[in-house]
Amino acid sequence: MTAWRDSLVQARGRFAPGVGNGLRWWRRSLLAWLPLRWQWAMGWSRSRLLLSRHAEQLVLRRDTATQLQAVAELPWPTTPADLDRVLEARLRALPRHWVLPATAVLRRPLRLPAAAAPRLRAVVGFEIDRQTPFEASQVHYDVRELDTLPDGQLQVELVVIPRQALEQWSQQAGGWAQQLAGVDADDGNGQPLGVNLLPPTQRRVTHDPMRRWNLLLAIATVVLLALAGTQLLDNRQAAADRLRGQVDAAAHDARRVAAQRQQLQELVDGAAFLEGKRTAHASTVELWNELTRLLPDGTYLEKLSVEGNTLQLIGLSREASQLVSLLQDSPLWRKVNLTGVLQADGGAAGRDRFTLTAELQPLPGAAAAATTATEVADGNAANTP
Numbered sequence: 001m002t003a004w005r006d007s008l009v010q011a012r013g014r015f016a017p018g019v020g021n022g023l024r025w026w027r028r029s030l031l032a033w034l035p036l037r038w039q040w041a042m043g044w045s046r047s048r049l050l051l052s053r054h055a056e057q058l059v060l061r062r063d064t065a066t067q068l069q070a071v072a073e074l075p076w077p078t079t080p081a082d083l084d085r086v087l088e089a090r091l092r093a094l095p096r097h098w099v100l101p102a103t104a105v106l107r108r109p110l111r112l113p114a115a116a117a118p119r120l121r122a123v124v125g126f127e128i129d130r131q132t133p134f135e136a137s138q139v140h141y142d143v144r145e146l147d148t149l150p151d152g153q154l155q156v157e158l159v160v161i162p163r164q165a166l167e168q169w170s171q172q173a174g175g176w177a178q179q180l181a182g183v184d185a186d187d188g189n190g191q192p193l194g195v196n197l198l199p200p201t202q203r204r205v206t207h208d209p210m211r212r213w214n215l216l217l218a219i220a221t222v223v224l225l226a227l228a229g230t231q232l233l234d235n236r237q238a239a240a241d242r243l244r245g246q247v248d249a250a251a252h253d254a255r256r257v258a259a260q261r262q263q264l265q266e267l268v269d270g271a272a273f274l275e276g277k278r279t280a281h282a283s284t285v286e287l288w289n290e291l292t293r294l295l296p297d298g299t300y301l302e303k304l305s306v307e308g309n310t311l312q313l314i315g316l317s318r319e320a321s322q323l324v325s326l327l328q329d330s331p332l333w334r335k336v337n338l339t340g341v342l343q344a345d346g347g348a349a350g351r352d353r354f355t356l357t358a359e360l361q362p363l364p365g366a367a368a369a370a371t372t373a374t375e376v377a378d379g380n381a382a383n384t385p
Helices: 002-032 036-042 080-086 114-125 163-178 211-280 284-294 320-327 366-378
Strands: 048-054 057-063 068-075 096-100 106-112 139-148 154-162 182-185 300-307 310-317 333-338 352-360
Touching: 068 080, 096 163, 106 114, 114 139, 114 154, 139 163, 154 163, 154 182, 284 300, 284 320, 310 320, 320 333, 320 352
Parallel strands: 048 096, 096 182
Antiparallel strands: 048 057, 057 068, 106 154, 139 154, 300 310, 310 352, 333 352
């Protein structure tokens, strides 16, 4: 368990600085798009109030990280309460940094490898005894990041102030020492260095008066975004359900239409088959009428059968040898032939037993009927009144 905890602590130590620097860079990049007066009006300005003593005057300036703006000058000595009465509310809420003269601090330029960036202050702390005549325990120090050199090294500056000098200044400042968020130093040209030499335990933490409201607004924004996302998902789900229902209904209708079409196709195919069978040759009644017309008197039929397109006649006749020529001219059949030999009946009437076969012919309108049935089956037949 201890190993896991140590691993987590080490991982946090490696990644936390990078994440923090990334978030700060992201915030600075976003704020860079806004004009300074907008940042100041919205309370997003990274400003600080600089205090410095010049002769018998307390000079107040507002540092916006890009420029310095003069605020006021008060006679020295003055108290923090007197300053609060002079400043407006937004200026009173800014963190206050005292700017020491350039001669109060010691500055040393350094070059460090890029790998030292995540723990820059700790790395520079080991250089104090080599770069200054003091030991690390005798000074308060901070680091300025100046630039990144072409070879990837970091150009930084070590700024130190002896502890004894800072304590003397604290005694001279009196009540101001407890009202400050940091102690900076002048660079010799009237500009602050941008460091904080005040020990963390002595820094006054200035709370943003809008922090609670900003937190509430952030929470409300997150809740509203979550609700909006949930509502959007619900709307999408409802739309998907409606679309799924429409697709299912359309599929059901399509299946029903397909089933009806299949049923209609089967009915049409059956009707076409029956129509084809009916029009393939003459009906039995028509065959009987034609045989009655063509067969001579004294001829009797014992059997008439139709198998497919074959007509078979078995019977008795006194003119059996002439039946082929008599039946040959009928339009209902063709290829009339005697099957087997004629056999005498042996009766007094002198009749012979015969067996005739003929090939039935399709009716003249059979082809047109078949074509019409096919078109109806395919659903392409033209509607006629």
